[in-house]
Amino acid sequence: MIAFNTPSRRVKPLLPLALAVSFLVGCAGPQSYVALLTSPDGSLGKVVVQGQRGEQLLTRAQQGALLDGSKPPFDVSDEQLQRDFGAAMRARPALPEQFLLYFETGGAELTPESQALLQRIVERAKARPTVDMSVIGHSDTQGAADANEALALTRANAIAGQLRTLGLGNALVAIESHGERNLLVPTPDETAEPRNRRVEVTLR
Amino acid sequence: MNRLHTALRGAAALGLAIAAIGVYAQTPPAAVGYVKTVTGEAWVTTAGQRVRAEPGTAVLMGSQLKTLSQASLGVTFQDNTVMSFGPDTVATVDEYLYAPAQGQLQLGASLLKGTLNYVSGVIAKLKPEAVQVKTPTGIIGVRGTQFVAKVEDSQ
Numbered sequence: 001m002i003a004f005n006t007p008s009r010r011v012k013p014l015l016p017l018a019l020a021v022s023f024l025v026g027c028a029g030p031q032s033y034v035a036l037l038t039s040p041d042g043s044l045g046k047v048v049v050q051g052q053r054g055e056q057l058l059t060r061a062q063q064g065a066l067l068d069g070s071k072p073p074f075d076v077s078d079e080q081l082q083r084d085f086g087a088a089m090r091a092r093p094a095l096p097e098q099f100l101l102y103f104e105t106g107g108a109e110l111t112p113e114s115q116a117l118l119q120r121i122v123e124r125a126k127a128r129p130t131v132d133m134s135v136i137g138h139s140d141t142q143g144a145a146d147a148n149e150a151l152a153l154t155r156a157n158a159i160a161g162q163l164r165t166l167g168l169g170n171a172l173v174a175i176e177s178h179g180e181r182n183l184l185v186p187t188p189d190e191t192a193e194p195r196n197r198r199v200e201v202t203l204r
Numbered sequence: 205m206n207r208l209h210t211a212l213r214g215a216a217a218l219g220l221a222i223a224a225i226g227v228y229a230q231t232p233p234a235a236v237g238y239v240k241t242v243t244g245e246a247w248v249t250t251a252g253q254r255v256r257a258e259p260g261t262a263v264l265m266g267s268q269l270k271t272l273s274q275a276s277l278g279v280t281f282q283d284n285t286v287m288s289f290g291p292d293t294v295a296t297v298d299e300y301l302y303a304p305a306q307g308q309l310q311l312g313a314s315l316l317k318g319t320l321n322y323v324s325g326v327i328a329k330l331k332p333e334a335v336q337v338k339t340p341t342g343i344i345g346v347r348g349t350q351f352v353a354k355v356e357d358s359q
Contacts, residue, residue, distance in 0.1 A: 031356040032341060032354060032355045032356050034354075035353075037349070037350040039323065039324070039348075039349050039350045040323060040350065045346065045350075046346075046347035047344060047347070047351050048344070048347070049342050049344055050342055051342030052342060058351075066341075067340075067341045067344070067353070067355065068341040068342050084319060084354050085290065085319055086290075088321040089288070089321050089352070091242075091276035091288035091289065091290070091321070092286060093241050093280045093286055093288065095323070096280060096284040129240070130240060130260045132280075134282070178305045182304070182305050204280045
């Protein structure tokens with residue numbers, strides 16, 4: 001900052017100081033980098049960096065790499081993560097929650113256990129400061145694919161309607177049908193399978 | 205007869221085109237995610253329209269996300285990918301396709317400066333190679349995980 005206000009003839013002696021400062025800043029931590037963390041569900045994946053100056057693979061938690069790929073991976077301390085990413089980590093939204101509701105065969109009537117789960121979904125949705133939902137209907141493979149596409153949509157609409165009635169009238173809802181195209185339990189065609197007759201509700 | 209036929213076909217095609225435009229104009233392009241958390245001053249700019257970010261603000265393909273100093277922002281996408289940003293950050297959502305029943309999965313974002321905390325969603329689980337976060341000096345690929353990334357401003 002001072003350098004900007006200094007007459008030009010005095011800039012020169014400051015140059016070594018500026019270099020020293022930038023060196024110290026450099027020592028404070030890596031500049032542009034990525035670090036692998038354990039997922040909230042406890043699993044650990046991998047990160048690949050394809051940089052202008054090389055490629056690096058991260059496989060251990062709190063392992064970091066420069067984004068230009070120029071150096072081998074290094075460890076990143078808790079303090080460093082907190083200093084660089086504390087604000088971003090605190091801003092992380094509540095993770096999405098998913099619920100599965102199951103149906104009696106051939107229609108949009110829930111099994112008794114699933115009927116009881118509806119109230120729980122409403123409570124969980126209301127616990128979020130803001131919520132958007134997706135409601136996706138599925139069928140098993142018994143019957144024609146077209147009919148199942150329609151049946152799964154009827155199921156999704158029925159659930160969205162019940163959730164609205166139970167107090168989620170203001171939530172953003174995306175309703176979809178996957179028919180018999182997205183089986184939870186793989187089966188041959190024309191197979192009655194209770195676990196495939198379902199609606200997936202996701203709260204975000 | 206032939207000319208009449210052609211004319212009718214042309215008129216029908218024009219009608220369809222107008223109907224398609226009508227539908228497009230009335231249906232806003234689909235949100236691919238929503239803002240869930242905000243502290244301080246943050247902005248979402250989509251197709252030249254800039255809105256102050258608040259919980260519930262829609263994020264679309266092409267949206268630019270920006271936080272000022274001391275601000276932060278959290279977004280949850282349709283496939284349950286979660287991204288949150290620290291202060292002085294600029295990021296864009298470049299590509300987003302989420303139609304798992306059709307096998308269409310793509311998530312491309314750019315972190316131009318600032319900090320990002322990413323938690324993978326369904327796209328990274330079903331098709332890891334479909335997720336990319338670009339930065340000015342390198343591209344981050346993800347294999348189902350959480351990561352953090354920082355891009356220092358080049359100025």
